[in-house]
Amino acid sequence: MTGEALVLQVMTGLSRAAVLFIVASGLSLVFGAMRIVNIAHGSFYMVGAFVAVTVAGWLGGVVGFVGALLVVPLVVAALGGLIEVGALRRLYGKEHLLQLLATFAFLLIVSDVVRFIYGERPQSLRAPPLLSGATRFGDVFFPRYSLFLMAAAVVIGLGLWLLLSRTGLGRDIRAAVSDPEMLGMVGVNVSRLFTVVFALGAGLAGLGGVLAGPQTTILLGMDIDIIVESFAVVIIGGLGSLVGTAVGAVLVGVTFALGITFIPSAALAIVFVVMVAVLVWRPYGLFGIPQEA
Amino acid sequence: MTRRTLQRSDLNGRLRALVLTLMLLAAACAGGGEVGDGAGAGAAGGSEPAGGSEETGSESAGSEGGAAAEGEPLRIGMATTLSGSIALFGVANENGAQLAVDQLNESGGVLGRPLELIVRDDQAAPEEGAAIARDLIISEEVDMLLGPVSSGVALAITEVSAERKVPFIVHTSNTEALMVEEFQPYMVSVVPNTGMEARAQGVDLADSEFTRWATIAPDYEFGQAQTGTFVETLTAENPDVEIVEQQFPELGETDYQPFITSLLSAEPEAVYSPLFAGDLVTFTRQAANFGFFDQTEFTALYETDALTELGDEVDLSGIRAYSRCPFTIDTPQMAEFVEAYRAANDSVPSDWACMAYDAVMLWAQVVEENGDADPDQFVETVEGFDFTSLRGETSIREVDHQASVPSYIGELQFDDELGFYVYENLQTVPAEEIWLEESEVMERRG
Numbered sequence: 001m002t003g004e005a006l007v008l009q010v011m012t013g014l015s016r017a018a019v020l021f022i023v024a025s026g027l028s029l030v031f032g033a034m035r036i037v038n039i040a041h042g043s044f045y046m047v048g049a050f051v052a053v054t055v056a057g058w059l060g061g062v063v064g065f066v067g068a069l070l071v072v073p074l075v076v077a078a079l080g081g082l083i084e085v086g087a088l089r090r091l092y093g094k095e096h097l098l099q100l101l102a103t104f105a106f107l108l109i110v111s112d113v114v115r116f117i118y119g120e121r122p123q124s125l126r127a128p129p130l131l132s133g134a135t136r137f138g139d140v141f142f143p144r145y146s147l148f149l150m151a152a153a154v155v156i157g158l159g160l161w162l163l164l165s166r167t168g169l170g171r172d173i174r175a176a177v178s179d180p181e182m183l184g185m186v187g188v189n190v191s192r193l194f195t196v197v198f199a200l201g202a203g204l205a206g207l208g209g210v211l212a213g214p215q216t217t218i219l220l221g222m223d224i225d226i227i228v229e230s231f232a233v234v235i236i237g238g239l240g241s242l243v244g245t246a247v248g249a250v251l252v253g254v255t256f257a258l259g260i261t262f263i264p265s266a267a268l269a270i271v272f273v274v275m276v277a278v279l280v281w282r283p284y285g286l287f288g289i290p291q292e293a
Numbered sequence: 294m295t296r297r298t299l300q301r302s303d304l305n306g307r308l309r310a311l312v313l314t315l316m317l318l319a320a321a322c323a324g325g326g327e328v329g330d331g332a333g334a335g336a337a338g339g340s341e342p343a344g345g346s347e348e349t350g351s352e353s354a355g356s357e358g359g360a361a362a363e364g365e366p367l368r369i370g371m372a373t374t375l376s377g378s379i380a381l382f383g384v385a386n387e388n389g390a391q392l393a394v395d396q397l398n399e400s401g402g403v404l405g406r407p408l409e410l411i412v413r414d415d416q417a418a419p420e421e422g423a424a425i426a427r428d429l430i431i432s433e434e435v436d437m438l439l440g441p442v443s444s445g446v447a448l449a450i451t452e453v454s455a456e457r458k459v460p461f462i463v464h465t466s467n468t469e470a471l472m473v474e475e476f477q478p479y480m481v482s483v484v485p486n487t488g489m490e491a492r493a494q495g496v497d498l499a500d501s502e503f504t505r506w507a508t509i510a511p512d513y514e515f516g517q518a519q520t521g522t523f524v525e526t527l528t529a530e531n532p533d534v535e536i537v538e539q540q541f542p543e544l545g546e547t548d549y550q551p552f553i554t555s556l557l558s559a560e561p562e563a564v565y566s567p568l569f570a571g572d573l574v575t576f577t578r579q580a581a582n583f584g585f586f587d588q589t590e591f592t593a594l595y596e597t598d599a600l601t602e603l604g605d606e607v608d609l610s611g612i613r614a615y616s617r618c619p620f621t622i623d624t625p626q627m628a629e630f631v632e633a634y635r636a637a638n639d640s641v642p643s644d645w646a647c648m649a650y651d652a653v654m655l656w657a658q659v660v661e662e663n664g665d666a667d668p669d670q671f672v673e674t675v676e677g678f679d680f681t682s683l684r685g686e687t688s689i690r691e692v693d694h695q696a697s698v699p700s701y702i703g704e705l706q707f708d709d710e711l712g713f714y715v716y717e718n719l720q721t722v723p724a725e726e727i728w729l730e731e732s733e734v735m736e737r738r739g
Contacts, residue, residue: 009551012554016550120376120380141582141587216575219378220377256551257554261554
């Protein structure tokens with residue numbers, strides 16, 4: 001394999017990592033701050049993609065895609081907020097099993113609602129002409145949209161970092177990650193904070209769905225596909241760590257892409273071998289904080 | 294019109310994912326392992342009965358209406374894929390079979406009895422397909438089964454068909470194993486099988502100047518069978534051919550990009566692909582963004598559904614594509630069928646609608662000839678049976694119950710009126726040139 005081909009393969013892996021990072025960062029945030037394992041996180045991603053098709057259809061053309069990019073994450077965040085206030089809030093402090101079952105129930109409900117509204121047919125979302133097609137580097141073509149995805153992931157990553165490190169909300173979230181019990185005692189409105197964090201997490205998944213739309217096929221079942229890979233990402237990176245999520249996403253994306261070239265029949269298995277290896281070495285993930293039992 | 298559709302929720306897939314997730318979590322929560330394990334077992338056990346009750350719930354919603362013909366209806370059961378990336382085909386299957394049923398009912402039914410079509414979603418899962426086939430036979434008492442989309446499912450259903458002695462006509466799934474190693478007398482095929490199709494293409498493409506070939510196919514029975522026969526035929530016809538790369542992504546893969554770059558870096562002159570339906574559409578869109586079609590020749594199963602979906606999005610001019618039953622076939626039967634189908638569904642019929650229609654019509658003609666829907670009489674009469682399909686005069690070969698249907702190869706050209714690509718210079722490769730010799734069939738069965 002030539003060096004050029006290797007670079008191309010790594011780049012492809014990075015574009016896969018970009019979407020994984022955006023979605024998994026929301027999952028990691030919710031777990032880190034709220035200790036909730038949200039199995040319905042992939043549903044927000046799927047809803048984001050499907051609603052984007054509708055919004056883009058209404059507005060049409062380039063405006064449609066940009067509009068979806070701006071509006072859909074807000075819609076999905078609102079949906080997340082609603083679920084938190086309406087259901088999850090009642091389950092804090094109870095067994096983890098209850099929370100798991102509740103989010104699993106939402107996964108099934110959302111999936112059936114999407115099926116009811118959109119049917120079984122795969123949907124597609126078109127990227128604006130500016131972002132479609134290939135950019136040429138010498139003899140190699142690379143999709144412009146993938147470059148855009150990587151840039152978007154970097155911008156979102158930076159935005160999240162700024163939010164967490166420079167704002168009052170970020171300070172509260174970080175406090176919740178390291179010691180949730182103390183937070184209430186120092187006068188933070190924990191219940192409002194949790195709603196905001198859950199909505200933010202859902203919004204990130206929704207944004208991931210819109211962004212992934214043009215380069216994938218929008219279809220029932222995409223919720224499960226993304227949630228399995230997202231869990232791999234956050235487990236490798238360490239639940240609750242932004243940097244860990246970024247590193248985990250890159251590892252999963254690039255390992256998969258290179259696996260396809262070198263050991264085609266076992267590409268996905270290799271991703272999970274990497275995950276298991278990380279777990280054996282550091283059970284709390286690469287950048288995670290060891291949990292107290 | 295009598296019709297019942299039941300779509301089981303894809304709870305099985307969900308459960309698998311949940312269990313997987315819980316296992317991941319159990320592993321992840323250092324110190325909390327026991328809680329995680331308990332959660333896994335509890336959740337899986339607790340959710341299973343829900344799947345069962347849901348099924349019974351929807352089933353009772355079915356209705357039986359009256360039809361022109363009288364008496365107890367003859368029932369046709371169809372297990373096909375109505376969800377996921379290949380759902381395009383299942384919908385077409387249902388529409389094609391339904392049109393046949395409606396037309397037969399309007400002209401007095403079969404044996405004077407009305408026909409009823411019962412359709413269920415097999416989710417492209419063999420165990421699901423077998424379960425549905427059993428249930429259709431036992432609870433719905435169907436008189437025949439129509440084949441699924443996936444060859445993996447077809448292999449599971451053909452066993453049920455043999456065990457229960459119910460005729461099973463495949464019209465979309467087409468692995469050659471159905472006619473050879475796994476042959477059983479109640480199975481009949483009106484679709485060119487993987488061997489016929491791959492040999493037609495192998496012979497056609499061996500004459501091209503390309504010697505560096507790559508392949509990409511879905512990773513299951515059909516994809517492997519068709520790729521295997523194609524490579525075998527191509528290399529036998531042209532010893533200079535070299536296979537430089539082979540990829541087998543999952544059925545329903547949504548991100549083909551790493552596969553595309555991997556194919557391109559092997560620098561093939563041409564790529565052969567049995568990807569189909571939504572998978573082929575996704576692949577085509579993503580490949581176009583890598584300049585794939587400028588860098589290599591490509592040939593694939595671009596049938597009407599995929600082409601409709603792609604519209605004018607990607608420049609496919611001149612691509613050498615193959616098809617199993619294109620609506621542009623020049624027979625009076627096809628012209629009539631296309632008109633009726635457009636009136637009923639507001640779209641042109643895809644290959645999968647045409648062949649499902651042929652399957653129903655074949656069964657109806659055999660049953661009329663017998664004057665009885667008895668399965669064993671069906672098997673006896675169908676061997677060597679001549680009938681006029683949408684593809685012209687066709688007969689069923691005795692040795693393997695394969696219909697003498699041709700394989701079609703053409704070049705894609707954009708059709709302004711329809712708004713998508715269709716076949717130009719449609720070439721017909723007759724069954725007699727591409728199916729296994731009878732002696733070969735017997736030999737392979739051992």
